[in-house]
Amino acid sequence: MSISMSPAETTIEEGKTVGIPFSDDPKFHLRNVGVFYGESPAIKNISLDIARNEVIAFIGPSGCGKSTFLRCLNRMNDSIESCRIKGSLLLDGQDIYDPKRDVVELRARVGMVFQKPNPFPKSIYDNVAYGPRIHGLANRKSDLDDIVENSLRKAGLWNEVKDRLDAMATGMSGGQQQRLCIARAIAVSPEVVLMDEPCSALDPIATARIEELIAELSESYTIVIVTHSMQQAARVSNRTAYFHLGHLVEVNDTSKVFTMPEHELTESYITGRFG
Amino acid sequence: MQTADLLPLVLVLAAVAYGFAYMRSRAVAAPLGGISNLKALPAYYAARAALWCAIPALVILGAWAAFEGKVIQNIVMASLPTELTPQSAGHASLTLSQISNLAAGKLNPAMVPDGISSAAVLLQELREHSSNFKSLLVVLIAVLGGTFAWTRVAPTINARKSVELTLQRLFFVCAAVAILTTIGIVFSVIFETVRFFGKVPMSEFLFGTNWSPQTALRADQVGSEGAFGVIPLFTGTLMISAIALLIAVPVGLLSAVYLSEYASPRMRSVVKPLLEMLAGVPTVVYGFFAALTVAPFIRDLALMLGLEASSQSALAAGLVMGIMIIPFVSSLSDDVINAVPRSLRDGSLALGATQSETMKNVIFPAALPGIMGGILLAASRAIGETMIVVMAAGLAANLTANPLDSVTTVTVQIVTLLTGDQEFDSAKTLAAFALGMMLFIVTLLLNVIALKVVRKYREQYD
Numbered sequence: 091m092s093i094s095m096s097p098a099e100t101t102i103e104e105g106k107t108v109g110i111p112f113s114d115d116p117k118f119h120l121r122n123v124g125v126f127y128g129e130s131p132a133i134k135n136i137s138l139d140i141a142r143n144e145v146i147a148f149i150g151p152s153g154c155g156k157s158t159f160l161r162c163l164n165r166m167n168d169s170i171e172s173c174r175i176k177g178s179l180l181l182d183g184q185d186i187y188d189p190k191r192d193v194v195e196l197r198a199r200v201g202m203v204f205q206k207p208n209p210f211p212k213s214i215y216d217n218v219a220y221g222p223r224i225h226g227l228a229n230r231k232s233d234l235d236d237i238v239e240n241s242l243r244k245a246g247l248w249n250e251v252k253d254r255l256d257a258m259a260t261g262m263s264g265g266q267q268q269r270l271c272i273a274r275a276i277a278v279s280p281e282v283v284l285m286d287e288p289c290s291a292l293d294p295i296a297t298a299r300i301e302e303l304i305a306e307l308s309e310s311y312t313i314v315i316v317t318h319s320m321q322q323a324a325r326v327s328n329r330t331a332y333f334h335l336g337h338l339v340e341v342n343d344t345s346k347v348f349t350m351p352e353h354e355l356t357e358s359y360i361t362g363r364f365g
Numbered sequence: 366m367q368t369a370d371l372l373p374l375v376l377v378l379a380a381v382a383y384g385f386a387y388m389r390s391r392a393v394a395a396p397l398g399g400i401s402n403l404k405a406l407p408a409y410y411a412a413r414a415a416l417w418c419a420i421p422a423l424v425i426l427g428a429w430a431a432f433e434g435k436v437i438q439n440i441v442m443a444s445l446p447t448e449l450t451p452q453s454a455g456h457a458s459l460t461l462s463q464i465s466n467l468a469a470g471k472l473n474p475a476m477v478p479d480g481i482s483s484a485a486v487l488l489q490e491l492r493e494h495s496s497n498f499k500s501l502l503v504v505l506i507a508v509l510g511g512t513f514a515w516t517r518v519a520p521t522i523n524a525r526k527s528v529e530l531t532l533q534r535l536f537f538v539c540a541a542v543a544i545l546t547t548i549g550i551v552f553s554v555i556f557e558t559v560r561f562f563g564k565v566p567m568s569e570f571l572f573g574t575n576w577s578p579q580t581a582l583r584a585d586q587v588g589s590e591g592a593f594g595v596i597p598l599f600t601g602t603l604m605i606s607a608i609a610l611l612i613a614v615p616v617g618l619l620s621a622v623y624l625s626e627y628a629s630p631r632m633r634s635v636v637k638p639l640l641e642m643l644a645g646v647p648t649v650v651y652g653f654f655a656a657l658t659v660a661p662f663i664r665d666l667a668l669m670l671g672l673e674a675s676s677q678s679a680l681a682a683g684l685v686m687g688i689m690i691i692p693f694v695s696s697l698s699d700d701v702i703n704a705v706p707r708s709l710r711d712g713s714l715a716l717g718a719t720q721s722e723t724m725k726n727v728i729f730p731a732a733l734p735g736i737m738g739g740i741l742l743a744a745s746r747a748i749g750e751t752m753i754v755v756m757a758a759g760l761a762a763n764l765t766a767n768p769l770d771s772v773t774t775v776t777v778q779i780v781t782l783l784t785g786d787q788e789f790d791s792a793k794t795l796a797a798f799a800l801g802m803m804l805f806i807v808t809l810l811l812n813v814i815a816l817k818v819v820r821k822y823r824e825q826y827d
Binding site (some may be wrong): 166169171193194195196197198201202204206208209210211212220221224225241271273275278 | 428627630706708709710711712713714715716718719721726727730731
C-alpha cells in the first residue's frame, strides 16, 4: 500500500505519542515496547497503558504493526521463530515475558479472537467446552453444560444453536462461526479479550451482530480490537490508538480522535488521504 | 537408410522448418509493424511448422517399420517354387530362417536348394528397395509438411490454436501409455489366472489350508499331487504386514509429530531428509540386515527366554519391513499435519492449551483421515514387499500364529514358482499368476480406499 506523505513530509519522532497514552490504574502497562522480525523492527518503542474494562481500538494502515502489537499481549508471537520482543510489558503489574511466566495461565486470562473464524472441526458444544476442559473448570458434566450455555448466551448464539449443539461447527455461517469463536474465548472467563480484525471476513449484518456483542461484553471484559474500519472503531471503542509504520502516533478518546485529531498523520488517515 | 538414422534426420528437418518458419513470420510481421500484429507469436508459427514436418513423417516411419518385415516375408514366401512351399507353421519358420540366414551370408549357398537361394536374393533386393523407398518417402513427407506450414505463415492464421491442440493430444497419448500398460498387465494376468482355475478349482485355491505346489512331472511319479490352498500364504503375508505396521505406525506417526510441531527448522531440515533416506535403501539391503542381523538376534533372544524359535522368523521380517515403511507413514503424516491450517493451532494455543494438548485435541483429529490414508498406502507397500521376506522369513508355508515360526508370503511364493526353467502350462507356474491376481486385487482395494480417504480430507480445508 503506498503511503503518500502529503500534506508535507511528516517525520515521526520515535517513542513520541500525542494524546493520552497513560492511565492511572492500567490493566496492561506497556513501556518502550519494540518487536523485531530478525533484524527488521516491526514495532518501534511504543509506550501505552490499557485501562481496566475499556474498549481500545487499534487502527492504522496495513503493515503498521497493530496486529503484531496485539499478539504481544498474550505472547502469540512466541511461535514465530525470528520474533524478538524488547521493553516492559506488564499485566496487572506482572511481567508478561518473564521466562518463569506460565504462558497457559496468561492465555487463559487474555483470550483472543482471530481475523478469520477458526472453529475446530468438532461439534459446537465441544468447541465451547474445549477451553474449560483443558483448564479443568468444570468438575461435573452439568457444570460444563452451564458454562457452554452461558458462553453461548453471552455471545448471542444460544437461541440459534441450542437444538443442534452436536452439529459440526464448521457447518455454520461465517458470522455464527465468529460468534462461536467469541463464545469459545469467553468460556474460560478471561479478563481481557483481544480481537484481531474480527469482522473483516463477515458481511455487514454479521458485523453489526458482533459489534453489538462487543458493546455487551465491554461491561465485564477489557477489550482490545484491531480494525481496518474506522466506522467500527468509532462505534465500539472508548479509546482509539493510531499506528503508523511501527510507531504509535496518537492515542485519545475515540470521539476526540475522529473529530479533532492532534497529529496530522492521524488526520490524513481518518480523512482517507491514504491507507 | 535405417530407421535409426532416419529418426535424427527427421528431427533435424523439423528444426530447420522451425527456423525457416520463425524467420518468415518475422519477415511477414515486419511490414505490419511488429509481431503484435500477427495472430500468434512467431514461436507458434515455427512450432507448427516443426510439428507439420515431424509428425506425419514419424507416423509413416513408424507404420513402415511395423509392417515392412511382414510384407516382405509374405512376398518372399509366395515366390518359393511349389515343391518348397512349407506344409506347416513350424516348417514355414524353418524355411524363413534358412532364407534370411542365407541372405545374411551365414549359410553356404551350396547347401540349400536353388529355390531357397533365389528367394534369399529376392529378400535382399526387397529389403534394399524398401529401405530406399522408405527414406525417400519420409524425407519427402517431412519436407512437404514443413513447406506447407511455412507457406501458411500469415498474419490471419492462428497458429497458437493448432499448436495447443496438437500438444494437448500429445499429452493425452503419453497419459494413455501408462493406462494401456496397466490394462495390458491386468489382462495378461487374468488370462493365466483363468487357465489356472481350469486346472485347480477356485474353492480349493481360496479355502485350502495346505500349500505345496510341487506337481508331478511324469504320470508315473509318486507323491507329488500338489496342493494349492492359499490360506497359509495369506496368513503369512498378513502376519508380517501386521508386525511391520505395528512398528511403522507409532514410530512414523510420532516422528511426524516431532518433525512438524516440535523440531526447530534447522533440526527438521536435517532429520527429514535422513528419515526419507530410509525409503531409498534398496530392499535387498534390508533383506541382508534382516537375515544376517535381526533374525539371529531374535532367535538367540527367544532361546534365552526359553522359547522355541526358528532362525528365519516372521518377526524378523516384519520388524525390518516396519523400519522400511517408516518413511511412508512419517512423510505422509508430516504433510497432512502441516496441511492443518495454522489458524486452528493458533485458536487452540490462544485458549491456553499447551502444544501437546493442541496436538492431541485439535491437530491430530483434523489430520486423522489423511494419516489413515498414509497408513493404508504403507500397508499396501508392506503386502507387496518381497525381498526382505524371501531372505528373512523363509519359504515354509506354515499355517501358524506364532511370529517366531518361519512363514512365507504370497510374493515370495510367486518368486519361487517362477524362477528357474519352467514350463508355463503346469498348475505350478500358473498358480503364480493366480496369486499375483489376488495380490493385485487386495492392494488395489487398499489403494482405492486410501486415495478416497485422502481426497475427502483434502476437500475439508480447500
